[in-house]
Amino acid sequence: MAPGRLSGDLQRGDIVVFDGRGSFVDDALPTPLQKIGSWVGLGPRDVYYVKRVIAVGGDSLECCDAEGRLLLNGKPLNEDYAPTPASAVEFSIEVPEGTMWVMGDNRNDSADSRSLLGRPGGGFIPTDRIIGPVIGHGSSID
Secondary structure, X not given: OOOOEOOOOOEOOOEEEEEOEOOOEOOOOOOHHHHHHHHOOOOOOOOEEEEXXXXXXXXXXXXXXXXXXXXXXXXXXXXXXXXXXXOOOOEEEEOOOOEEEEEOOOHHHOOXXXXXXXXXXXXXXEHHHEEEEOOOOOOOOO
16 A cells, blocks of 8 residues: 555545544444444444544654644645644654544544543554545645
């Protein structure tokens, strides 16, 4: 898989829906039967999150430069949807292969990968937890 690409055609800047169990939620990952049950309304359903993919496996990400922008692989990100600074939480991370770093667009009021720094998993979301992309949002990270 090419750098910056997730499974399928997902890439940095895409907005994705993912199952937060094992990362955002401490619950164990569902069994295949529990997963099917959740599709038809049986069992817990409030484990899905919608966030923007900021970095993928192999990327480095840092907050923030002198202008308040995130630095992806040492280069500033142009995120016209994000506040300035792009994060009130300073961090410097390397994204492990098979994971992604996600952030909400409403950065000042978003539980996202930054909220999980220092916890098991370190804020990295396994890419196999992606349910799918949000269609029609119209922006990606250059």
